[in-house]
Amino acid sequence: MKLRRMLAIVLKELRQLRRDRLTFAMIVGIPVMQLVLFGYAINLDVRHLNAAVMDQADTARSRELVAQLEATQVIDLSYRVATPQEVDDLMGRGKINVAVVLPVDFETRLERGDRPALQLVVDGSDQVVQASARQLARFPVPDAEGWTEQVAPIEVVNFYNPERRAPVNTVPGLIGVILTMTMVLFTAIALVRERENGNLEMLIATPVSPWELTLGKVLPFVGIGLIQVTVVLVLGRWLFAVPVRGSLLELYLAALVFILASLSLGIFLSTLARSQFQAMQMAFFTFLPQILLSGFMFPFAGMPKVAQWLAELLPLTHFLRLVRGIMLRDAALLELWPALAALGVFTLVMLSVAVARTRKSLD
Incomplete structure (x- = not known):
């Protein structure tokens, strides 16, 4: 083995890497992105959960307790309601x-201590919210002379997941994660593979328009995505007894819109890449922020506002709201229309940009 020949190969690889600007940028971009996401955007301390208060006692002590709960910054009392039906609806x-x-006999319960003085109703479809509720359940309440360190009996009621089983929260989110991983990756290399295999030369000779070419590459993967949704639902039900409380048809409609959004992102990436390796790199580059910022792994409410704004641009964030709402909370698709509209806008924008970048030429 000659050191000179080996160094020549090393120099050749370095020059090639210098010409490959995308790969060179990712060498720096990936560690920077991970550092920013894990060090700044990811915050395990949950803050500013949207909350409602139903103060049926409406006394000085009940109002003081509500104010102190809001001062913890764990919850933001965005709504004041009068009936349990309003709580269920929100x-x-x-x-x-x-x-x-807070019940009508709030102060009597405080004095006797034989029954829960107040009740925390928690969205059990999110494990992070359950953990935060347990923290609030240990919160001190006011006595007749001021604040005491003694914790009064607080009843925590978990809606949608009373047994607090982790798969109930995880399986619906995994539908979005699996679709994101496969749909974006499959289509990210679609047009690139056509160029590398020479198939694009045959397409150039046909009257196929850029829109027809783009949609033709997307539609076959729609069926694959729906099959994956079915597999996860069946296995989730069979292995973990994960329920589907809402409409199965609406669940598939929401999944269809998300599949189209993921496919449009993959097609857009394929128009940027010059090789299948670059397409795979960019697919994983977009996959990481979606996993970390969507609320699947870390509490969405604990992220800084800038990170939340960025997460609103990612399709997985909106699909998690749709799939958890339909599967676990029996929400109607029209009730979750903001998330559905966001996915539709994302799909339209990505497809339009991808079509604009698609050229039926070899250069």
């Missing part, structure tokens, strides 16, 4: 994560 539509219910 939580079913995903407007709130927690509801603080």
Whole structure:
């Protein structure tokens, strides 16, 4: 083995890497992105959960307790309601994560200590919210002379997941994660593979338009995505007894829109890459932020506002709201229309940009 020949190969690889600007940028971009996401955007301390309060006692001590709960910054009391039906409606539509219910005999219960003085109604479809509720359940309440360190009996009621089983939260999210991984990756290399295999030369000779070419590459993968959704639902039901409380048809419609959004992102990436390896790199580059910022692994409410704004641009964030709402909270698809509209806009924008970048030429 000659050192000179080996160094020549090393120099050749370095020059090639310098010309490959995308790979060179990812060498720096991936560690920078991970550092920013894990060090800044990812925050395990849950703050500012949307909450409602139903203060049936409406006394000085009950109002003081509500103010102190909000001062913890764990919850933001965005709604004040008068009936349990309003709590059910807000939580079913995903407007709130927690509801603080103070009964009419709140002060009597405090004095006797034989029954829970207040009730925390929690959205059990999110494990992070359940953990936060347990923290609030240890919160001190006011006595007649001020604040005491003694914790009064607080009843925590978990809606949608009373047994607090982790698969109930995880399996619906895994539908989105699996679709993101496969759909984006499959289509990211679609047009690139056509160029590398020489098939694009035959397409150039046909009257196929850029829109027809783009949609023709997308549609075959729609069926694959729906099959994957079915597999996860069946196995989730069979192995983990994960329920589907809402409409199965609406669940598939939501999954269809998300599949189209993921495929449009993959097609867009394929128009940027010059090789299948680059297409795979970019697919994983977009996959990581979606996993970390969507609320699948880390609490969405604990992220800084800038990270939340960025997460709103990612399709997985909106699909998690759809799939958890339909599967676990029996929410109607129209009740979750903001998330559905966001996915539709994302799909239209990505497809339009991809079509604009698609050229029926070899250069």
